[in-house]
Amino acid sequence: MKEPVMPGAIPNPLRSELDRRLPRIAGPSVLVLFGVTGDLARKKLLPAIYDLANRGMLPPGFGLVGFARRDWADQDFAAEAHQAVREHARTPFREDVWRQLSEGLRFVAGELHDDAAFDELARTVRQLDADRGTGGNYAFYLSLPPKLFPTVVKQLKRSNLAESEAAAWRRVVIEKPFGHDLQSARELNAVVDDVFPPHSVFRIDHYLGKETVQNIMALRFANTLFEPLWNRNYVDHVQITMAEDIGVGGRAGYYDGIGAARDVIQNHLLQLLALVAMEEPVTFSADAIRAEKEKVLSAVELPAELESGTARGQYAPGWQGGEHVKGYLAEEGIPDDSTTETYAAMKLGVSSRRWAGVPFYLRTGKRLGRRVTEVALVFQRAPHQVFNSTDVEDLGQNALVLRIQPDEGVTLRFGSKVPGAAMEVRDVTMDFAYGQSFTESSPEAYERLILDVLIGDPPLFPRQEEVELSWRILDPVEEFWAKQGRPEQYDSGSWGPRSGHELLARDGRQWRRP
Amino acid sequence: MTLYLPRTTTSEITEALTAERHSIGGGALNMVLTLIVVTDEADHYDAVRAATEAGREHPSRILALIRRDPGSEPSIDAEIRRPGTAGPGEAILLRLYGALGDHPGSVVTPLLVPDSPVVAWWPGVGPQHPAADPVGRLAHRRITDALRAADPVGDLLGRIRNYEPGDTDLTWTRLTPWRSLLASTMDQPVGWVESAEVAGEPDYPSADLLAAWLSDQLEVRVERKYSDGPGITGARLITEQGDISLQRKDGRVATLARFDQPVQSVALARRRASESLAEELRRLDADEIYERTAKHMAAFLDRREEPA
Numbered sequence: 001m002k003e004p005v006m007p008g009a010i011p012n013p014l015r016s017e018l019d020r021r022l023p024r025i026a027g028p029s030v031l032v033l034f035g036v037t038g039d040l041a042r043k044k045l046l047p048a049i050y051d052l053a054n055r056g057m058l059p060p061g062f063g064l065v066g067f068a069r070r071d072w073a074d075q076d077f078a079a080e081a082h083q084a085v086r087e088h089a090r091t092p093f094r095e096d097v098w099r100q101l102s103e104g105l106r107f108v109a110g111e112l113h114d115d116a117a118f119d120e121l122a123r124t125v126r127q128l129d130a131d132r133g134t135g136g137n138y139a140f141y142l143s144l145p146p147k148l149f150p151t152v153v154k155q156l157k158r159s160n161l162a163e164s165e166a167a168a169w170r171r172v173v174i175e176k177p178f179g180h181d182l183q184s185a186r187e188l189n190a191v192v193d194d195v196f197p198p199h200s201v202f203r204i205d206h207y208l209g210k211e212t213v214q215n216i217m218a219l220r221f222a223n224t225l226f227e228p229l230w231n232r233n234y235v236d237h238v239q240i241t242m243a244e245d246i247g248v249g250g251r252a253g254y255y256d257g258i259g260a261a262r263d264v265i266q267n268h269l270l271q272l273l274a275l276v277a278m279e280e281p282v283t284f285s286a287d288a289i290r291a292e293k294e295k296v297l298s299a300v301e302l303p304a305e306l307e308s309g310t311a312r313g314q315y316a317p318g319w320q321g322g323e324h325v326k327g328y329l330a331e332e333g334i335p336d337d338s339t340t341e342t343y344a345a346m347k348l349g350v351s352s353r354r355w356a357g358v359p360f361y362l363r364t365g366k367r368l369g370r371r372v373t374e375v376a377l378v379f380q381r382a383p384h385q386v387f388n389s390t391d392v393e394d395l396g397q398n399a400l401v402l403r404i405q406p407d408e409g410v411t412l413r414f415g416s417k418v419p420g421a422a423m424e425v426r427d428v429t430m431d432f433a434y435g436q437s438f439t440e441s442s443p444e445a446y447e448r449l450i451l452d453v454l455i456g457d458p459p460l461f462p463r464q465e466e467v468e469l470s471w472r473i474l475d476p477v478e479e480f481w482a483k484q485g486r487p488e489q490y491d492s493g494s495w496g497p498r499s500g501h502e503l504l505a506r507d508g509r510q511w512r513r514p
Numbered sequence: 515m516t517l518y519l520p521r522t523t524t525s526e527i528t529e530a531l532t533a534e535r536h537s538i539g540g541g542a543l544n545m546v547l548t549l550i551v552v553t554d555e556a557d558h559y560d561a562v563r564a565a566t567e568a569g570r571e572h573p574s575r576i577l578a579l580i581r582r583d584p585g586s587e588p589s590i591d592a593e594i595r596r597p598g599t600a601g602p603g604e605a606i607l608l609r610l611y612g613a614l615g616d617h618p619g620s621v622v623t624p625l626l627v628p629d630s631p632v633v634a635w636w637p638g639v640g641p642q643h644p645a646a647d648p649v650g651r652l653a654h655r656r657i658t659d660a661l662r663a664a665d666p667v668g669d670l671l672g673r674i675r676n677y678e679p680g681d682t683d684l685t686w687t688r689l690t691p692w693r694s695l696l697a698s699t700m701d702q703p704v705g706w707v708e709s710a711e712v713a714g715e716p717d718y719p720s721a722d723l724l725a726a727w728l729s730d731q732l733e734v735r736v737e738r739k740y741s742d743g744p745g746i747t748g749a750r751l752i753t754e755q756g757d758i759s760l761q762r763k764d765g766r767v768a769t770l771a772r773f774d775q776p777v778q779s780v781a782l783a784r785r786r787a788s789e790s791l792a793e794e795l796r797r798l799d800a801d802e803i804y805e806r807t808a809k810h811m812a813a814f815l816d817r818r819e820e821p822a
Contacts, residue, residue: 012697012700012701013700013707013731013732014693014696014697014700014728014731014732015697015701016731016803018802018803019803020797021687021690021693021694021793021797021801021803022690022693022694022697023694025694025697025698025701027698027701027702028702053781056691056694056695059698060695060770060778060779060780061775061778094781094783096766096767096781096783097781099767099779099781100767100779100780100781103778103779130776131776132776132778133772133774133775133776133778135702
């Protein structure tokens with residue numbers, strides 16, 4: 001029976017957990033976007049905001065304020081946003097939805113160090129509260145290089161935008177990189193922490209918003225089939241790969257001196273490792289999941305010898321995708337003697353009863369064979385074969401592959417008899433493809449993450465502790481590499497340098513060809 | 515690619531489907547459900563198109579049952595639209611001739627995707643007792659659309675009397691945007707709701723369902739007002755602090771007026787069949803809120819029709 005409700009009270013009497021048709025809708029709020037003229041804003045953030053509106057997940061009282069160093073009026077910003085939405089949104093364009101959204105669009109022009117511009121910003125959001133009923137709830141999205149964070153955060157504090165009245169909230173969203181080592185990550189956090197309490201800080205790792213990444217937990221903890229195998233008794237080793245086919249391109253200025261490990265392993269790959277290796281959380285709440293991730297990240301150990309347990313490389317000129325491409329050192333904006341790695345691989349261990357002795361091989365790189373991100377659990381061979389060794393010659397190790405992108409899905413590899421009179425066993429693939437079926441309407445990672453920020457739902461955002469733990473893992477490797485001189489060159493379009501292959505060959509294993 | 519199998523049998527259809535899979539080689543059966551569309555020659559084009567569009571979100575095997583001349587010899591004409599022709603799922607159009615039209619279950623049974631849920635959809639006038647229907651009996655979820663009947667409210671009321679878990683009606687699905695917007699206005703404190711109003715076309719069951727939902731959830735009296743439409747034109751919550759009013763005159767954009775906030779316009783477009791169908795396919799368990807609301811509505815309308 002229904003319990004007596006008091007209308008107007010919390011919980012909302014019109015919502016019921018049985019009523020699963022009603023979507024989660026953000027409350028009245030303003031999203032302030034710094035760096036609105038950037039690529040990310042144009043290609044991902046603005047389209048994602050439109051898609052949310054189109055799916056009916058933004059409230060009528062919603063405002064979007066752009067802040068940038070352009071001499072724009074509100075209409076100019078609206079025109080730019082319109083263009084971005086038209087080009088990049090995933091859902092069909094609907095004039096009515098756009099009109100609703102554009103009524104809440106505002107633009108503030110100015111420099112980040114300009115007090116007057118922030119006073120104008122403060123006036124603008126408060127005016128939106130009055131005009132649109134946005135309720136004094138503001139989220140600040142800093143789509144900016146981290147070196148600008150201190151300026152913005154101080155300005156927000158100075159202009160009284162950081163403190164909220166009564167029930168209203170303030171949230172700040174920051175994008176990776178969260179520093180370039182432990183020290184700088186702490187400094188960066190201190191800057192933000194000084195003004196915003198930890199629960200108001202949302203660190204976006206857009207990988208965690210991907211359906212396939214969220215599916216890792218569903219796959220592991222909702223099924224009975226996989227969890228019994230998910231340990232050292234059955235798993236031989238784990239490979240986590242994120243390969244890009246592009247070069248450093250327009251990111252040269254940012255990339256040089258950072259390198260593949262800081263750019264990808266510290267955040268995306270270690271987060272994937274945490275999700276794959278963690279124990280089952282007590283509940284599906286943000287705190288419980290983060291607690292498990294932190295536990296497993298603190299149990300990660302580096303190889304005893306960094307020399308043989310890691311590998312790095314730089315792409316050399318070569319042929320890729322039907323065209324000749326430049327080597328890293330020849331890219332525009334890269335010094336000739338750069339020692340920045342564009343390929344990084346390492347062998348990590350997890351000291352726990354579940355994983356003791358199971359190596360986790362991580363690799364990432366630019367200008368590799370193709371663009372792919374996947375996690376592969378490679379299982380041990382059967383301890384005893386009743387079949388002749390010639391019969392099972394073609395049989396590899398069983399593997400469960402979680403394909404994160406671009407062809408999202410799950411693959412299971414196992415042996416099967418080849419039809420015919422002879423007994424011959426060969427690998428076959430069982431395949432679940434997500435991508436092709438769901439791409440059209442499954443939400444983009446940024447959509448999910450922006451909605452979570454506006455609702456205030458934190459499970460998909462890493463906490464500062466996780467960031468620091470990842471740097472703790474990576475820092476010794478970076479220090480070691482810094483002393484090693486120049487990285488090895490590898491051909492563009494190949495699967496990385498020789499040392500990367502040797503890393504596994506030494507253990508009698510080899511990389512999967514994804 | 516479309517394959518035509520005139521005067522065929524279900525085993526020939528199954529063989530054709532299997533041969534298809536073998537010729538592609540490997541590949542998993544990605545279909546998450548079987549959607550049976552019970553329709554006629556006039557309706558089937560739009561219905562299959564809506565089902566195919568919904569199939570982008572839910573890859574499914576669509577079985578369209580089209581009843582033809584009941585007087586002729588029993589036989590089946592099949593038309594197989596392969597995966598990739600129109601979305602990730604496959605569609606099989608089955609034209610049933612003669613007495614076979616009375617036994618659609620026998621045609622459908624061998625063609626259901628193994629182990630996965632079955633959904634039946636009547637885009638036109640649906641049966642009064644869906645769970646007892648020869649096709650409905652096979653389905654986990656039965657979707658009807660009272661709006662297509664000559665007397666929509668009466669049609670829905672009749673079906674509510676025969677409700678069984680798994681039944682649902684598109685007049686309820688079309689309401690979700692309204693309900694979601696109204697629910698979000700009450701996410702902020704509003705004080706006691708004293709009464710409410712719902713305005714819409716007469717003979718428009720969605721409006722009655724909305725009134726019933728508000729009255730059931732808020733435990734207040736809800737007045738049902740009549741307007742020229744299209745569809746539902748407004749809803750008003752009268753609270754002790756003031757009114758919350760959502761008005762939509764043109765079927766596209768609504769204005770939301772709330773006692774403590776400026777008036778806003780909200781895109782609130784009427785939904786297309788494919789959108790409603792996609793929502794229905796998202797959850798395949800019994801919709802308890804629909805059951806409660808529909809029964810509440812039936813009780814309310816019955817009371818009203820009794821002479822005072």
